[in-house]
Amino acid sequence: MSKRRLTIFYASDIHGSERVFRKFLNAAPFYGADAVIFGGDITGKALIPVVETTPGRFRIELFGQVHEVEPGAALDEVETRIRNNGFYPYRTTPDELAEMHRGPDHLKAVFSRVMAETAERWVTLADERFRAAGIPALMMPGNDDEPALKRILSQGDWIVDAEGRCVELEGYQVISFGYSTTTPWHSPREITEEEMATTIEGLVAQLDPARPAIFNFHDPPHGSGLDMAPKLTPDLRVESGGGQLLLEPVGSRSVRAAIERVQPVLSLHGHIHESRAAARIGRTVTINPGSVYGEGTLQGALITLEGGKVLRHQLVSG
Amino acid sequence: MATTAAGGHFQRQATGLVREAGTWSTLIYNVNFISIGLMMMFVLQLEPAFYPGGNMLGSYLLALLIVLPTSLVFAMLAAALPRSGGDYVYVSRILGPRLGMMSSWINTIWWFIYGGVPSAFFARFGLGPLFRSVGVISGNQGLVEIGNWFVTPLGTIITGALLVAVLVTVFSLGLNVYFRIQNVLFVIAMVGLGLVGLVLLINPAQAFVTNFNTYWGPITGSPDAHQAVIDAAVAGGFVETPTDFYWTLIPITWIYLELVFNQSSAYIGGEVKRASRIQLWSMPIAAVVSVTVAMALTALFQATIGTTFIGALGWDPYLADAAALGLPYAMPFSELAAYHAGNIVFALLVGIGFVFWSYTWLPGQILNASRNLLAYGLDGVLPAKFGSVSERYHTPIFSLVVVGVLSVGALAVYATNPDFTTLVGIIAFIVSFMIVSIAAIVFPFRRRAVWEASPIAWRFAGIPVITIVGVLSLGALLVAEWAYLNDPLSGVNILNGLTPILTAEDGSLTKDTVRFLIASGTVVSGLVVYEVSRLVRARSGVRLEATFAEIPVE
Numbered sequence: 108m109s110k111r112r113l114t115i116f117y118a119s120d121i122h123g124s125e126r127v128f129r130k131f132l133n134a135a136p137f138y139g140a141d142a143v144i145f146g147g148d149i150t151g152k153a154l155i156p157v158v159e160t161t162p163g164r165f166r167i168e169l170f171g172q173v174h175e176v177e178p179g180a181a182l183d184e185v186e187t188r189i190r191n192n193g194f195y196p197y198r199t200t201p202d203e204l205a206e207m208h209r210g211p212d213h214l215k216a217v218f219s220r221v222m223a224e225t226a227e228r229w230v231t232l233a234d235e236r237f238r239a240a241g242i243p244a245l246m247m248p249g250n251d252d253e254p255a256l257k258r259i260l261s262q263g264d265w266i267v268d269a270e271g272r273c274v275e276l277e278g279y280q281v282i283s284f285g286y287s288t289t290t291p292w293h294s295p296r297e298i299t300e301e302e303m304a305t306t307i308e309g310l311v312a313q314l315d316p317a318r319p320a321i322f323n324f325h326d327p328p329h330g331s332g333l334d335m336a337p338k339l340t341p342d343l344r345v346e347s348g349g350g351q352l353l354l355e356p357v358g359s360r361s362v363r364a365a366i367e368r369v370q371p372v373l374s375l376h377g378h379i380h381e382s383r384a385a386a387r388i389g390r391t392v393t394i395n396p397g398s399v400y401g402e403g404t405l406q407g408a409l410i411t412l413e414g415g416k417v418l419r420h421q422l423v424s425g
Numbered sequence: 426m427a428t429t430a431a432g433g434h435f436q437r438q439a440t441g442l443v444r445e446a447g448t449w450s451t452l453i454y455n456v457n458f459i460s461i462g463l464m465m466m467f468v469l470q471l472e473p474a475f476y477p478g479g480n481m482l483g484s485y486l487l488a489l490l491i492v493l494p495t496s497l498v499f500a501m502l503a504a505a506l507p508r509s510g511g512d513y514v515y516v517s518r519i520l521g522p523r524l525g526m527m528s529s530w531i532n533t534i535w536w537f538i539y540g541g542v543p544s545a546f547f548a549r550f551g552l553g554p555l556f557r558s559v560g561v562i563s564g565n566q567g568l569v570e571i572g573n574w575f576v577t578p579l580g581t582i583i584t585g586a587l588l589v590a591v592l593v594t595v596f597s598l599g600l601n602v603y604f605r606i607q608n609v610l611f612v613i614a615m616v617g618l619g620l621v622g623l624v625l626l627i628n629p630a631q632a633f634v635t636n637f638n639t640y641w642g643p644i645t646g647s648p649d650a651h652q653a654v655i656d657a658a659v660a661g662g663f664v665e666t667p668t669d670f671y672w673t674l675i676p677i678t679w680i681y682l683e684l685v686f687n688q689s690s691a692y693i694g695g696e697v698k699r700a701s702r703i704q705l706w707s708m709p710i711a712a713v714v715s716v717t718v719a720m721a722l723t724a725l726f727q728a729t730i731g732t733t734f735i736g737a738l739g740w741d742p743y744l745a746d747a748a749a750l751g752l753p754y755a756m757p758f759s760e761l762a763a764y765h766a767g768n769i770v771f772a773l774l775v776g777i778g779f780v781f782w783s784y785t786w787l788p789g790q791i792l793n794a795s796r797n798l799l800a801y802g803l804d805g806v807l808p809a810k811f812g813s814v815s816e817r818y819h820t821p822i823f824s825l826v827v828v829g830v831l832s833v834g835a836l837a838v839y840a841t842n843p844d845f846t847t848l849v850g851i852i853a854f855i856v857s858f859m860i861v862s863i864a865a866i867v868f869p870f871r872r873r874a875v876w877e878a879s880p881i882a883w884r885f886a887g888i889p890v891i892t893i894v895g896v897l898s899l900g901a902l903l904v905a906e907w908a909y910l911n912d913p914l915s916g917v918n919i920l921n922g923l924t925p926i927l928t929a930e931d932g933s934l935t936k937d938t939v940r941f942l943i944a945s946g947t948v949v950s951g952l953v954v955y956e957v958s959r960l961v962r963a964r965s966g967v968r969l970e971a972t973f974a975e976i977p978v979e
Binding site: 129130138154169171172214218290293294295353356403404405409411418425 | 438604819879
């Protein structure tokens with residue numbers, strides 16, 4: 108068991124925001140953390156066409172406003188804004204845009220390519236930054252990341268794709284899993300509660316019970332306060348009453364059962380952006396720092412461990 | 426991977442909300458927090474009586490004009506930063522954590538203190554007049570005595586404390602059921618107002634005089650009780666004067682007290698897609714709708730019952746032994762409407778409707794204050810206990826109980842000590858709104874990327890619209906603050922125009938000055954809480970300032 112003090116910076120759910128990802132890269136030196144853990148959902152959800160309508164002239168529709176810009180600083184600025192908000196800018200032509208509207212296969216291929224290119228660039232950047240600072244970095248995909256992301260993360264030569272195995276971190280055993288239980292949106296990486304329980308069981312089997320463990324599961328434990336999300340109707344309408352959103356716990360029961368049974372030192376979660384919270388389940392400190400990636404802010408958690416226990420934790424908004 | 430085209434972009438299949446929250450629900454929430462009923466009650470009870478020359482309809486319009494810029498500030502910030510937390514989020518993000526805490530703490534502390542006000546109104550203006558009016562109309566003295574008990578200090582404290590306890594318990598057990606019930610209660614309250622309007626339209630003016638004399642003649646011993654009320658007030662100093670702009674402007678204080686809280690949904694923004702559209706229109710529209718309803722009903726009261734009698738009725742409780750009716754508080758308009766109708770069923774319906782209006786601030790105050798405590802707990806500004814949520818009920822029970830206990834304490838003081846004036850805290854709230862307005866002014870410059878990505882990235886003559894609205898709001902807030910400091914009934918009347926009146930003739934500080942200083946103390950208390958917390962947390966190795974510090978992007 109590690110006696111030395113270890114401070115971890117944890118964040119998740121940055122959903123393609125370049126600004127927030129770059130903050131994540133700087134978070135460890137900024138907060139004085141010794142290691143970083145990323146809890147999934149790296150890739151963005153939307154692609155913005157940057158259409159070259161005439162040679163040297165681009166048309167972009169962003170946040171309801173149409174921008175007509177020339178290559179150079181103006182175009183770079185708009186594309187940066189797109190990336191900072193978690194979208195992918197995609198330079199294209201009117202003909203290809205029409206093809207993207209017509210053919211879902213072509214659009215899918217474009218989306219996959221753009222996401223992969225961005226992820227590869229980020230992995231390279233993360234390798235450079237974390238290696239230079241000597242900061243261990245455990246990362247994994249979340250439920251909203253396409254399966255291809257796992258391959259890209261595994262190509263990192265400093266960052267570690269921690270999903271699906273037990274990774275040593277300064278005397279602590281970290282097991283990670285980025286899938287979620289089923290959601291109304293049928294996101295790319297979802298499984299049933301039964302599958303979740305089986306997978307977690309397999310991961311827990313890799314742990315040495317005599318040594319402290321950390322869970323890094325994207326899906327939060329059910330009914331923990333880390334998993335309160337707006338209640339939805341079958342047609343995905345938010346339910347409200349008296350002007351207020353009606354909330355309900357939507358986390359995983361299998362995750363909760365595993366925490367209750369194994370009692371890891373720390374259990375890190377994401378997935379439910381609006382449920383920023385920290386709570387104890389038995390002896391385990393569970394944390395979901397939430398996410399406001401759309402604002403360009405990185406929400407995270409600083410956790411200091413010592414002697415196999417959580418010495419202190421702090422939710423931060425950077 | 427499934428993908429869809431929307432607007433100028435393509436979306437892939439991923440988690441996220443796709444439909445907006447109930448728009449009517451959000452509007453209802455904001456109108457609820459305004460409380461049309463209380464706003465009208467204060468205006469009718471006080472303006473004709475104590476603001477000679479005041480024009481009630483003019484005061485409504487002036488108050489609306491003064492409130493709208495601030496309403497737009499909150500609406501635009503809520504659209505740009507659609508998150509729960511209101512000013513705590515906006516100011517922390519734009520101006521930094523210290524000012525964020527200062528602004529938010531002002532609200533929190535006054536929601537505690539004001540917890541005593543609507544809980545007192547519940548008995549004083551809700552249940553008391555309901556039982557009294559039904560008892561008077563039906564000739565049931567037992568009901569009249571019950572009504573009279575409610576308005577005693579003991580009755581007010583017991584009833585108000587029970588209401589606080591019930592709300593805290595219901596909120597602790599889960600919010601969803603309450604939120605659903607709230608819509609029903611709102612409909613009942615609005616139906617009550619509709620019935621008031623109906624009876625004022627249908628029944629001739631003379632019916633009120635006749636019915637009032639029938640019901641109150643035996644109680645007062647005067648066959649023409651209606652005239653007796655006017656005579657007693659005139660003898661006691663009640664006068665009517667021609668309309669005067671100054672005395673129309675000053676009593677906006679009583680309207681502003683309710684109307685400015687049209688922005689309450691800013692505190693429950695949450696992560697709702699397209700929340701911007703709801704927030705943008707629901708706040709100012711809530712203010713406009715509330716003022717329109719109040720103005721229409723007030724005009725009907727003026728036309729039917731008459732400003733003279735309404736003014737005299739407002740004087741009566743302050744005439745001591747010379748009073749015609751001998752009531753401790755003036756009748757709310759619902760009671761007047763009940764007498765005008767002369768019907769027990771109608772009295773019940775209108776009275777029950779007004780019971781809802783009488784306390785309608787309270788649920789929002791308790792919830793908002795407890796949510797703020799929860800946020801302070803999560804951010805480490807207050808002990809972690811405040812940030813805890815019940816595993817069983819998923820609610821912040823500890824914070825709710827703290828708010829409840831403090832609200833009952835405030836109720837006990839408010840019900841027994843006349844030095845706790847109703848308007849005293851609003852001057853502190855206004856400082857909070859000023860800080861938010863300053864945040865709005867600088868928002869496009871300090872958080873340019875967020876502003877540009879927001880649905881309110883509009884410019885007028887090259888200047889960000891939110892900056893212009895923020896400047897207008899700041900000016901309007903200064904006017905409102907000036908009105909409170911000049912209002913002889915505000916309890917913080919320390920100005921005569923722009924001249925300070927801080928001391929009495931004997932050189933001692935006036936009670937108004939003392940109250941002003943207390944309210945001023947609450948303004949800076951958030952900074953004190955933050956700094957103390959920062960020092961305490963530093964001793965255990967936590968840098969509180971890191972909670973809110975922005976990580977550089979490189």
